[in-house]
Amino acid sequence: MALNARDISLIAVFSSLWTVLQVQLGPILGQFSIGPISLHGAVNRMVGWLLMTVMADQTSAFGRISLMSAIAVLGTRSIRVNPFEGLIVGSGYALGGFTFDLLAHIKRKSSSEALVYRLCIPITIASSLVASTPYLLSRMYFLGPAGFAVASPLYFISTCRGIIFSLIGASLGLQINAHLKGLVNRRLIDLIRG
Structure with a gap:
């Protein structure tokens, strides 16, 4: 993973940006x-997935989104009152970023087109679910299977809420990507015209 400037x-x-906004x-x-x-x-969900979507369109190599997510986790989780919960939730965001990175990279290998809306939705849903997994597993461990089953409707709502906020962020990221492409195209036309 050779990084350029x-x-x-x-x-x-x-x-x-992710850390400061959070x-x-x-x-x-x-x-x-x-x-x-x-x-x-x-x-965290809206800003994180917005930035992952923009990063996926701006860089083509695997690992950039994962690295951005891991760095943001270090910044955002360090301020948590409960460091153990911060570690669990932070690992979820890092895994969510890795999943987004992996799925966006696999998509790029199979297609030459940019990250488009129809591909962004399943990538966002999958990575958002992965981001929720460490927290859900910790709740299952601490509550036990019976306690988790009783509380599962609340965790279902919480997971759906996380997916919705992630989708909002990714949708905003797609709009930013479209504007960036428009700016680049206008600059190219201006350069060609002289």
Whole structure:
């Protein structure tokens, strides 16, 4: 995984952006609810998957999204009140980033087109589910099978909420990618015209 200056810059800026937005906005938005749906974790999901989607379109080599996610996890999880829960949830975000990276890379190997909406949805859902897995496994361990079964409707809602916030972030990332392509195309036309 040889990184060039552009990749290093993107990873540094995106992981910093993810960390700063989560540290500054996460605790504020996490206190609010829309009906029965809590906004806890919404910033991490939306910003994280937005940046993963943009990064997938801007870099073609495997490992960039994984590295960005791992760096962001180190920044965002270090401020948690409960470090053990931060470690569990953080490992989920790192695994979610790795899964997104892997699936986007496999998609690139099989197709020459960019990350498009129809491919982004299954990649986002799969990586979002993987991101929830360590937390769900920890709950199963601490509650036991019977306790987890009783609480499973709440965990189902929480997992669906995480997927929805991830999809919102990925959708915003796709819109940013479209605008970036438009800017590049306009610059090329301006260069050609002289």
